[in-house]
Amino acid sequence: DAKTTQPNSMESNEEEPVHLPCNHSTISGTDYIHWYRQLPSQGPEYVIHGLTSNVNNRMASLAIAEDRKSSTLILHRATLRDAAVYYCILRDYAGGTSYGKLTFGQGTILTVHP
Amino acid sequence: NAGVTQTPKFQVLKTGQSMTLQCAQDMNHEYMSWYRQDPGMGLRLIHYSVGAGITDQGEVPNGYNVSRSTTEDFPLRLLSAAPSQTSVYFCASSYLGFGTGELFFGEGSRLTVL
Numbered sequence: 001d002a003k004t005t006q007p008n009s010m011e012s013n014e015e016e017p018v019h020l021p022c023n024h025s026t027i028s029g030t031d032y033i034h035w036y037r038q039l040p041s042q043g044p045e046y047v048i049h050g051l052t053s054n055v056n057n058r059m060a061s062l063a064i065a066e067d068r069k070s071s072t073l074i075l076h077r078a079t080l081r082d083a084a085v086y087y088c089i090l091r092d093y094a095g096g097t098s099y100g101k102l103t104f105g106q107g108t109i110l111t112v113h114p
Numbered sequence: 115n116a117g118v119t120q121t122p123k124f125q126v127l128k129t130g131q132s133m134t135l136q137c138a139q140d141m142n143h144e145y146m147s148w149y150r151q152d153p154g155m156g157l158r159l160i161h162y163s164v165g166a167g168i169t170d171q172g173e174v175p176n177g178y179n180v181s182r183s184t185t186e187d188f189p190l191r192l193l194s195a196a197p198s199q200t201s202v203y204f205c206a207s208s209y210l211g212f213g214t215g216e217l218f219f220g221e222g223s224r225l226t227v228l
Contacts (some may be wrong), residue, residue: 043204043219044157081122087156091215100145100164101172102217106156 004088009109020073020108027068030094035073037084038107044087047073054114064112082088083112116140120220125225128196129174137205137222144189145208145215150201150213151176151222163188164210195206197228 005023012018024033035047048055049064050071055062061074075082087107121136133163137146149172159172163182177199179191188207194197204225208215 044217044220045219047214049216058194076175085156100147100162100170101158101159102147102162104149104157105175 003103004105006086006105007050007086008106008109009111011111011113012075013068014080015077018075018078018082018112020074020075020086020088020110020112021070023062023070024088024090025079027053027090028092030092031090032093033062033064034069034089034091035060036087036089036104038083038086038087039081044104049091068098078110080112080114083110085109117177117206118205118218120150120218122205122222122223123221123226124146124180125226127192128164129227130175131195133192133195135192135205135225137185137188137190137207137220139188139205139207140186141207141209141218142185143207144185144210146182147172147196148178148188148190149204149206149226150182151204152201160203162192179226192225195225197227200227221227 032049032051034049036044038044048060050062063072085107087104118139144165148160151157153170158174160178161180163169166182166185169180205220206217208217
């Protein structure tokens with residue numbers, strides 16, 4: 001199964017940009033890259049996903065390396081409400097092993113300082 | 115829409131007791147799954163289903179049973195509870211959508227086994 005690697009923790013100041021990295025060196029050609037975040041005492045929530053091209057939505061941007069072996073979640077202006085655990089996972093769209101067997105690592109704990 | 119509904123939100127069991135955690139979704143999602151999250155840890159996949167009548171094991175299936183008789187419901191059964199099963203349990207669902215399906219999570223069920 002393709003696996004992802006993320007730093008255990010990162011810190012940021014409020015209103016500054018945050019770049020959260022994820023390595024997925026064994027990604028297959030049919031894996032989408034998904035990001036989720038988990039606020040304290042809540043279930044995870046979807047943030048963004050992409051396949052090859054960079055993606056933007058109202059919450060964040062996703063930058064995907066040309067070889068797809070890494071990606072970066074970008075929060076353009078961090079707020080205190082962005083303090084959470086951020087998870088990067090891979091989801092196969094072609095019936096491969098990660099089609100249903102979605103595995104989350106330990107994620108990155110983001111601390112935002114006022 | 116109610117989204118993903120988990121019941122109960124809190125439960126205390128004695129060692130050896132059995133119980134069922136309920137999960138229901140009203141979004142007609144093909145994919146449903148159960149995760150457990152221990153304190154300070156990431157999510158670990160217990161079981162998942164890609165449609166009614168189809169289930170498969172995740173990373174930590176021992177001690178848990180599942181069935182999927184309808185699209186809407188995916189109950190998780192603890193056959194003989196053990197203290198090691200003390201955890202927060204999350205149910206998630208999504209369209210399979212060729213890997214693009216966004217996962218929707220329930221609010222979690224906190225289980226304590228004495």
